[in-house]
Amino acid sequence: MTRSARRMADIQPFHVMEILKRAHELAASGRDIIHLEVGEPDFASPQPIVEAAQRFLTGGHVHYTPALGLTALREAIARLYHDRFGADVSPERIIVTPGASGALMLALAVLTDPGDEWLLPDPGYPSNRHLVRSFEGNPRALPVNASTRFQPTPAQVETAWTAQTRGLMVASPANPTGTLLTLDEIVALQETVSRRNGVLIVDEIYQGLNYGVDACTALSRLDDVFVVNSFSKYFGMTGWRLGWLVAPEAYVRDIEKLAQHFFISPSTPAQHAALAAFEPSTIAILEERRHEFAERRNALLPALRQLGFKFATEPQGAFYLYADISGIAEDSQSLARLLIEEAGVATTPGIDFGNNAPERHLRIAYTTGSARLIEAAERIARAL
Amino acid sequence: MTRSARRMADIQPFHVMEILKRAHELAASGRDIIHLEVGEPDFASPQPIVEAAQRFLTGGHVHYTPALGLTALREAIARLYHDRFGADVSPERIIVTPGASGALMLALAVLTDPGDEWLLPDPGYPSNRHLVRSFEGNPRALPVNASTRFQPTPAQVETAWTAQTRGLMVASPANPTGTLLTLDEIVALQETVSRRNGVLIVDEIYQGLNYGVDACTALSRLDDVFVVNSFSKYFGMTGWRLGWLVAPEAYVRDIEKLAQHFFISPSTPAQHAALAAFEPSTIAILEERRHEFAERRNALLPALRQLGFKFATEPQGAFYLYADISGIAEDSQSLARLLIEEAGVATTPGIDFGNNAPERHLRIAYTTGSARLIEAAERIARAL
Numbered sequence: 001m002t003r004s005a006r007r008m009a010d011i012q013p014f015h016v017m018e019i020l021k022r023a024h025e026l027a028a029s030g031r032d033i034i035h036l037e038v039g040e041p042d043f044a045s046p047q048p049i050v051e052a053a054q055r056f057l058t059g060g061h062v063h064y065t066p067a068l069g070l071t072a073l074r075e076a077i078a079r080l081y082h083d084r085f086g087a088d089v090s091p092e093r094i095i096v097t098p099g100a101s102g103a104l105m106l107a108l109a110v111l112t113d114p115g116d117e118w119l120l121p122d123p124g125y126p127s128n129r130h131l132v133r134s135f136e137g138n139p140r141a142l143p144v145n146a147s148t149r150f151q152p153t154p155a156q157v158e159t160a161w162t163a164q165t166r167g168l169m170v171a172s173p174a175n176p177t178g179t180l181l182t183l184d185e186i187v188a189l190q191e192t193v194s195r196r197n198g199v200l201i202v203d204e205i206y207q208g209l210n211y212g213v214d215a216c217t218a219l220s221r222l223d224d225v226f227v228v229n230s231f232s233k234y235f236g237m238t239g240w241r242l243g244w245l246v247a248p249e250a251y252v253r254d255i256e257k258l259a260q261h262f263f264i265s266p267s268t269p270a271q272h273a274a275l276a277a278f279e280p281s282t283i284a285i286l287e288e289r290r291h292e293f294a295e296r297r298n299a300l301l302p303a304l305r306q307l308g309f310k311f312a313t314e315p316q317g318a319f320y321l322y323a324d325i326s327g328i329a330e331d332s333q334s335l336a337r338l339l340i341e342e343a344g345v346a347t348t349p350g351i352d353f354g355n356n357a358p359e360r361h362l363r364i365a366y367t368t369g370s371a372r373l374i375e376a377a378e379r380i381a382r383a384l
Numbered sequence: 385m386t387r388s389a390r391r392m393a394d395i396q397p398f399h400v401m402e403i404l405k406r407a408h409e410l411a412a413s414g415r416d417i418i419h420l421e422v423g424e425p426d427f428a429s430p431q432p433i434v435e436a437a438q439r440f441l442t443g444g445h446v447h448y449t450p451a452l453g454l455t456a457l458r459e460a461i462a463r464l465y466h467d468r469f470g471a472d473v474s475p476e477r478i479i480v481t482p483g484a485s486g487a488l489m490l491a492l493a494v495l496t497d498p499g500d501e502w503l504l505p506d507p508g509y510p511s512n513r514h515l516v517r518s519f520e521g522n523p524r525a526l527p528v529n530a531s532t533r534f535q536p537t538p539a540q541v542e543t544a545w546t547a548q549t550r551g552l553m554v555a556s557p558a559n560p561t562g563t564l565l566t567l568d569e570i571v572a573l574q575e576t577v578s579r580r581n582g583v584l585i586v587d588e589i590y591q592g593l594n595y596g597v598d599a600c601t602a603l604s605r606l607d608d609v610f611v612v613n614s615f616s617k618y619f620g621m622t623g624w625r626l627g628w629l630v631a632p633e634a635y636v637r638d639i640e641k642l643a644q645h646f647f648i649s650p651s652t653p654a655q656h657a658a659l660a661a662f663e664p665s666t667i668a669i670l671e672e673r674r675h676e677f678a679e680r681r682n683a684l685l686p687a688l689r690q691l692g693f694k695f696a697t698e699p700q701g702a703f704y705l706y707a708d709i710s711g712i713a714e715d716s717q718s719l720a721r722l723l724i725e726e727a728g729v730a731t732t733p734g735i736d737f738g739n740n741a742p743e744r745h746l747r748i749a750y751t752t753g754s755a756r757l758i759e760a761a762e763r764i765a766r767a768l
Contacts, residue, residue: 001581002632002635003495003581004494004635005495005496005497005500005519007493007497008494008638008642011638011642011645013640013644014644040448044443044444044445045444045445045446046444049444050446054438054441054442057437057438058434059428059434060428060431060433060434061428061429062428062622062623062624063424063623064424064623065623098625098647099647101645101647102647105646109391109518110388110392111388111389112389113389113391114498114520126645127645130641130645131646134493134642134646135519135520136498136520197385197387237446238446238447238448238648239446239447239448239449239649239652240651240652240653241482241647241648241649241650241651241652248386250386251388254388254392254395256397257395257396257397257514258392258395258518260398260511261395261485261510261511261514261515261518262485262489262515262518263482263483263485263486263625264483264485264625265623265625266625267623267624267625267653267654268623268624269623269624269651269653269654
């Protein structure tokens with residue numbers, strides 16, 4: 001007798017997979033598809049990272065590591081915080097995880113009792129609300145819009161807070177909107193949350209992918225905060241599945257217990273590869289790519305504006321544009337279908353990111369080269 | 385204000401980590417330590433697997449895969465079931481996961497409502513009860529002993545079943561006892577569980593590591609069962625973190641949704657490495673190792689018996705001996721401490737595996753060479 005747990009009724013798939021499936025069908029039939037839906041860099045993993053993995057693999061001694069990760073990698077991440085942001089973060093507080101997904105799971109599992117509410121900006125990364133639900137918490141949407149750069153304000157958090165609220169998650173740079181919080185704004189949110197004895201989780205997964213503004217970390221001003229990060233985006237290591245969590249010291253022992261049972265340990269080859277992620281030769285490659293992303297953004301944004309896509313706030317990070325399509329179409333899902341069928345351009349409709357006017361928004365990722373982006377804009381122009 | 389979720393009060397760490405820590409301290413001070421506590425093969429990953437990964441990494445295109453895993457790998461696993469066990473398993477039902485831990489998480493998350501009970505043999509793999517608890521289920525111990533080869537019987541399951549029981553987990557070969565279930569016994573347990581509308585999860589993580597008996601899979605007789613497997617143990621790929629889950633077809637879509645949010649996808653390099661795991665050249669290496677494990681077991685078991693360790697049932701699988709120490713010492717934790725301090729031999733006390741007479745049992749892993757195993761027995765003899 002088939003009977004899934006009740007939580008499954010609330011857990012949605014990534015809707016973009018339908019678009020992706022259609023894109024593959026069209027490609028199989030010979031159509032040229034431009035992928036603007038993909039949430040991962042199109043670049044290969046930097047060569048120093050790949051070579052570090054290949055060197056490590058020689059001999060084949062690929063055994064478990066400690067559950068919290070290799071000491072050398074935790075120390076290297078601590079040095080990154082120190083050297084790049086002037087933040088003193090003890091390696092003891094750094095937990096290496098199977099992707100940022102693993103970090104989110106650990107943070108939510110250690111913090112969430114059944115019935116606890118988490119305030120989540122909407123639109124936001126879809127998995128957040130489903131992970132909250134997986135551990136029997138209640139995701140509660142904080143609708144955000146261009147007037148606050150799609151970020152929640154302390155006043156909004158105060159208004160939404162109830163006796164059941166456990167905390168707030170924010171992302172900077174954010175997916176799908178590409179907007180950032182300033183350090184002062186993060187501190188103000190943390191003060192609000194902390195006055196209510198709540199917890200702030202800051203998603204810094206897209207840290208380093210910022211254009212025209214400096215990158216920052218909550219950790220340069222705050223200790224009593226959970227910070228999620230990843231080797232996937234800036235470091236170009238999506239398929240390796242490696243991220244990290246920085247937790248307040250008092251939670252580390254409980255998180256270690258969960259990490260043992262959830263994962264045993266993070267991928268050993270990925271950890272050895274990541275040891276090369278902070279080397280100057282790698283950073284040089286990554287900074288070049290960052291400039292390339294900035295150029296793509298600077299090419300795509302005006303081209304889309306000319307087509308009638310609206311951006312009331314300029315995204316400054318990640319590799320996403322979250323377009324208001326109300327001047328072009330009634331409904332973003334229909335528009336996404338039109339664009340894939342008529343223009344051969346794949347995009348992600350707003351529905352994946354929540355319930356806050358999703359029909360009016362489309363996420364466009366600039367994870368493909370500038371020439372293709374311009375071609376995409378031309379094809380969209382013809383299709384509309 | 386530090387406040388972990390209530391579930392954390394029930395989630396224990398791996399206690400063996402304390403022994404391991406002491407072993408490292410002693411080793412650092414110059415002592416020679418023999419590791420009989422380690423739950424992973426001492427062998428390197430087979431060379432064809434390593435080379436497949438290195439080939440794949442050239443070029444660095446390490447991107448996400450589908451959430452359920454590479455189609456080619458799911459098909460290769462289906463072929464393994466067909467060729468080795470004559471079992472017809474559709475690749476659609478095979479979900480590639482970050483280690484068997486990931487498979488256990490997916491199965492328990494899709495099946496467990498808050499308050500649902502899972503019947504778990506005690507002694508058993510420690511993470512099972514903690515994963516049940518993580519998703520707000522209640523782990524319920526089924527005490528098992530040598531009289532039933534440490535495996536539960538249908539009668540015992542019937543007696544323990546309540547209105548809250550969701551299902552039963554069994555393992556064959558089992559950790560920590562190394563005992564197997566026959567196919568007939570698995571089918572009988574499934575019939576019992578299924579009559580109560582419950583679900584059977586079969587842990588086949590140590591499949592292939594069997595000595596003097598043939599390996600089997602529940603899938604050659606059953607479809608309506610969840611089967612967990614791993615590339616870690618027989619295939620020698622612990623640190624790669626790759627396993628799989630076979631689920632009844634009706635659950636696959638829900639599991640896919642969870643896999644997207646929990647993991648995005650399993651490690652891409654590990655999946656490409658695993659494509660070489662079923663090649664004849666790899667299997668030849670693995671079968672040699674299996675013979676080596678059998679020789680170790682055949683050397684260690686009589687040596688320990690001579691020292692007064694009792695084994696009322698002969699373990700036939702995995703790489704563990706679960707010794708009754710009642711003829712030697714009062715308490716297995718004290719004995720483990722004595723053995724590490726006096727003999728430089730690290731073992732795992734029963735406490736890690738549950739509450740069923742843990743003080744009377746010690747797990748001894750033969751994950752080190754025969755000469756070292758004999759030396760360990762001699763050192764233990766002197767220490768006692």
